[in-house]
Amino acid sequence: MRKSPKAVFCARLKAARRGARMSQKDLGIAAGLDEFVASTRVNRYETGVHEPDMETAGRLAQALGVPLAYLFADDDRQARLLLAFAALSKGRQDAFLAEIERAADT
Secondary structure (H helix, E strand, O other): OOOOHHHHHHHHHHHHHHHOOOOHHHHHHHOOOOOOOHHHHHHHHHHOOOOOOHHHHHHHHHHHOOOHHHHHOOOHHHHHHHHHHHHOOHHHHHHHHHHHHHHHHO
């Protein structure tokens, strides 16, 4: 059974924050939220009480150093692929894309 997009976002946001060893407050501040509400807002995003708009989600991803698409990837393999791809240099990304596109054509 697939998780809802909201549940996926909540889980990925929390996992990425923990992986980055950031507190909710630190993440919120790094994403441009007011420091007095940063912890509460991130907590509410992680628990699904509130949903950030796309601009805020983008700033959260940037602060965490993950692609925005990672926060919405509902398949664990795709999520891992997005993180690994983002870690490659542009040249290696291009080579990888060419190889995977060739593999998909067969």
